[in-house]
Amino acid sequence: MSAPVDESAQGRHPHLASGRVPSDRVFEVTAREGEARVGVLRTAHGEIETPAFMPVGTKGTVKLLHPDEVRSLGAQVVLGNTYHLHFRPGDALIAELGGLHRFMGWSGPILTDSGGFQVFSLRDTIARVDDDGVTFRNVYDGAATRFTPELAAGIQRNLGSDIAMCLDQVPAADVGRRELEEAVRRTTLWAERQATEPRADGQLRFGINQGGVDPELRRRSIEEIAGLGFDGNAIGGLAIGEDRDVMFETTDWAAALLPADRPRYFMGIGDAEGILEVIEAGIDLFDCVLPTRTARTGSALTAGGRLNLRAAAFARDERPLEEGCDCPACSRFSRAYIRHLVNQNELLGLRLLSLHNLRFVIALTRGAREAIEHGAFAAYKRERLERLRWPAS
RNA sequence: UCCGGUGUGGUCGAGUCGGAAAGACGCGCGACUGUUAAUCGUGAGCCGCAGGUUCGAGUCCUGCCGCCGGAG
Numbered sequence: 020m021s022a023p024v025d026e027s028a029q030g031r032h033p034h035l036a037s038g039r040v041p042s043d044r045v046f047e048v049t050a051r052e053g054e055a056r057v058g059v060l061r062t063a064h065g066e067i068e069t070p071a072f073m074p075v076g077t078k079g080t081v082k083l084l085h086p087d088e089v090r091s092l093g094a095q096v097v098l099g100n101t102y103h104l105h106f107r108p109g110d111a112l113i114a115e116l117g118g119l120h121r122f123m124g125w126s127g128p129i130l131t132d133s134g135g136f137q138v139f140s141l142r143d144t145i146a147r148v149d150d151d152g153v154t155f156r157n158v159y160d161g162a163a164t165r166f167t168p169e170l171a172a173g174i175q176r177n178l179g180s181d182i183a184m185c186l187d188q189v190p191a192a193d194v195g196r197r198e199l200e201e202a203v204r205r206t207t208l209w210a211e212r213q214a215t216e217p218r219a220d221g222q223l224r225f226g227i228n229q230g231g232v233d234p235e236l237r238r239r240s241i242e243e244i245a246g247l248g249f250d251g252n253a254i255g256g257l258a259i260g261e262d263r264d265v266m267f268e269t270t271d272w273a274a275a276l277l278p279a280d281r282p283r284y285f286m287g288i289g290d291a292e293g294i295l296e297v298i299e300a301g302i303d304l305f306d307c308v309l310p311t312r313t314a315r316t317g318s319a320l321t322a323g324g325r326l327n328l329r330a331a332a333f334a335r336d337e338r339p340l341e342e343g344c345d346c347p348a349c350s351r352f353s354r355a356y357i358r359h360l361v362n363q364n365e366l367l368g369l370r371l372l373s374l375h376n377l378r379f380v381i382a383l384t385r386g387a388r389e390a391i392e393h394g395a396f397a398a399y400k401r402e403r404l405e406r407l408r409w410p411a412s
Numbered sequence: 413u414c415c416g417g418u419g420u421g422g423u424c425g426a427g428u429c430g431g432a433a434a435g436a437c438g439c440g441c442g443a444c445u446g447u448u449a450a451u452c453g454u455g456a457g458c459c460g461c462a463g464g465u466u467c468g469a470g471u472c473c474u475g476c477c478g479c480c481g482g483a484g
Contacts, residue, residue, distance in 0.1 A: 077447050098446075136446045144448095158448045184446080227446085258445050286446035293445075309445045316444065316451060331440070361450090362439095369450055 039063065039221040045250060046282050046303075052396045054275060054301035057388050060251075060282050062128040062181035063221030064120060067095045069282065069303035070391075072294065072384045073130060074377055075311060078103050079113075079123040081377070082311055083370045086125045092346070092374065093381040096181075097125060098306050101174045102134035102166075106159040110177035118179030118219075130306075131180035133171045135227070136255070136286070139189040148188065150208055168209040172216035179219045184253065185210045185244075187227040192260040196233065202256075203229050203236050207243040214247050223250035225284060232261055232269040241276045251304075252277045253284035258293065267296045274300040289380055291320065291407055295400045298387050310380050314372035317361045320379045322403065323410025326354070328372065333358040342411075346378035347371065 040061040050057040060067040074081045074089055077100040081089045089097060099119050104110055113122050119129055138145065138155050147154040152167035168186045175183035186209050188202040206229045218224060226249035230237030245252050254273055257266050270285065274297070277283045282304055285297045289307020297305055310320060319326040321341040326333070328340075339349035340357065348357065348371035360368025383403070390399035 073446095075447065082447080083450085100447080103447085130446095132446050137448085140446090141448070187446095189446085253446080255446070260445095284446090289445050305446090307445050308447045308449090312447065312449065312451085313444060315449075318444080325444095327442075329441090364450070366450070 042250075045223065046280065048279070050392045052391045052394050053299065054271075055299050055387075055391050055396050056301060056303065057391045058282070058303060060303070062096075062223060064126060064128045064181050065095070067128055067304075068388060070298045070384055070388055071095055071304055072289070072380045073098055073304060073306040075306055075308045076123070076125075077308075078107070079119060081373075082315065083366070083373045084377075086123065088347075088374060089125070089377070090127065092378045093385060094127075094377065096128040096130055099123075099129050099131045099178060099180060100134065100137065101131050101171055101178070101184075102137035102157075104131075104178060105134070105174045106157050110174040114177035114179070118177075120179065128181040129178075130182040130225075130304075131175045131178050131184065132286075133175070133184040133186040133227075134166055135171075135184075135187040136189050138166055139191075142191070148205070150205060152186075152209075153188070168213035169216055172213050172218065176217060176219045176222070180222060182223045182225055182251070183218060185213045185224065185226050185249070187229060187255050189229065189256050189259075190231065192231065194231075196236070199229075199231050199233055199236055203240045203243075206240065206255075210244055210247055210249075214249065225249050225251040225253050225282075227253040227255040227286070228273075229256045231256055232265045234269075234272075237269060237273055238276065241273060245276075245278055249281070251282040251284055253286050254302075255286045257285070258288045267293075267300075270297055270300045270302070274302055277301075291322070291380075291383055292404060294380060294383060295387065295403060298384070298391075299396070299400060307380075310376035311373050314376045315369045317369075317372070318376075319357075319372055320376045321410075322379075322406045324407055328354065328358045328361050328368075330358075340372075340375050341379070344375065344378065344382075346375045348375040 044061055046058060046060050048056045048058040058069045060069055073096050074094050076097045079099055081097055113119055116122050120126055138153050144155045152165050154163060154165045157164045171186035187206040190199050190202040210226050226244040226247055228240040228244040230240040274283055283302050284304040285302040287307055288297055288305050289309035317329045319328055319340045333354040336354035338354055340354060341349055352371060357368050357371055386399060390396040
C-alpha cells in the first residue's frame with residue numbers, strides 16, 4: 020500500500036507543538052436545539068467540532084488504517100489506550116520517542132482511555148480490587164500488575180495525550196446494587212486522587228461517573244465526579260448489555276445533570292440510533308469500536324442498517340455499500356467485489372469496510388451537527404430513524 | 413484380464429472388539445457498542461450402489477460400479 024506521508028507529523032515533538040488553551044476557551048457551545056448542542060473543544064493539538072465521533076485506536080492505530088486516511092474521513096480525534104500501550108510497547112518508551120502523537124504519526128488530538136474498562140471487562144484476570152487500586156494479571160504476559168489512579172495519570176502523562184481519562188471501576192450490567200454502589204464509591208475515591216496528579220503539558224482531564232442505570236447511584240456519582248471540576252465529564256458503564264430503552268432514558272436525565280459548560284462524553288456507543296439518541300440528550304463526544312470491529316468481521320454500517328457482506332445475497336450485487344456515500348470504498352467498488360474480498364480473507368476487503376464504516380458514523384455525526392446549527396435536528400433524527408426502520412435496500 | 417489397495421458432508425480426513433458419524437478447511441446464516449476480536453457462535457452427512465449376517469453394520473460377508481498401483 021502506498022499512502023501519502025503526513026508531513027506535519029514529521030520531525031516534530033508533540034509536546035513542543037502543543038499549546039496550552041486558556042481554560043475559559045477550552046470548550047464553547049455555539050448552537051443548541053433542545054438539549055442537543057454544537058460546540059468546539061480546543062485541545063493542545065487542535066480543535067474538535069462537537070458532537071464528534073472518536074475512532075478507537077487502542078494500540079496506537081485505528082486498525083488497518085493509515086492516519087491520513089482516518090483524517091481524510093473527517094475524524095478529528097482518535098483514542099489511544101492506557102492499558103495496552105503501558106504493556107506494549109510501554110509508555111516510558113513512547114515518552115522517550117516523543118510521545119504518542121509523534122510515535123503513531125497522528126498530529127491531531129488524542130484522547131486516552133484510562134484502562135479501567137480494560138481491567139474490568141477482562142474480569143477473569145482481576146485478582147483484587149480495593150480502595151487503593153486494582154490488581155490483575157495483564158493479558159500480555161500474565162504478570163500480576165497493579166493499576167492505581169496515580170499510575171493511570173502517569174502513563175497518560177507519558178503518552179502525552181490531549182485528554183486523559185480517570186481510572187474508574189466499571190461493574191458489569193447485571194451486578195447487584197451493593198456492588199454498583201461500591202464501584203461508585205471507589206470511582207470517586209480514585210478520581211479525587213487522580214485529579215491532583217501532574218499531567219502532560221496542555222493535557223485536559225475528564226472524570227467518569229458510574230452507577231449503571233440506577234437513578235440514585237448515577238445521580239450521586241455525577242454529583243461527586245462533576246464536583247471535582249474536571250475539564251470534561253464522561254458517562255461510563257453504559258452500553259454494556261443493559262436494556263436499551265433504559266439506557267437511553269438514563270442518558271437523557273444523566274446528561275442533563277452534567278455541567279453544561281464542559282464537554283460531555285458518552286463512552287462506547289457507535290450505532291446510528293445510539294449516536295442520534297445521545298446527541299439528542301446533549302452529549303458532545305462518543306467513541307466506539309463498532310465501526311472498525313464490525314468492518315473487520317465483515318459487516319457494513321449503512322443508513323438502512325448493517326449489511327453482512329459475507330452473505331450470498333451480495334454475490335452479484337453491483338451497487339456500492341451505500342448509494343451516495345463518498346467513502347473510498349463506495350466511490351469505486353461494488354458489494355459483490357467487497358464480498359469476494361472478505362470471503363477470501365483479502366485484507367483490502369476489511370480495509371474498505373473500515374473506511375466505509377468510519378465514514379458512515381462520522382458523516383452521520385456531522386449531519387447531526389449541521390442539523391442542530393439549523394434547528395433541524397429533530398427532523399434529521401426522525402428521518403434517519405425512519406430509514407433504519409424501513410431500509411431502502 | 414488378473415492381483416493388491418481404496419471409496420465417509422463442498423474438500424482433506426478420523427472412525428480401535430460391530431452399539432447414538434471426530435476434526436480441520438470451505439459453504440450457509442447470525443452476532444459484534446470506552447478492542448485480548450482479520451473474532452465468536454450456529455447450521456447442513458441417503459458413510460459409492462445393491463443384497464446378506466446380526467437385536468444392532470461406516471465397521472463383517474457377497475456381487476456390482478468408480479478411482480489408484482502392480483502384473484500381463
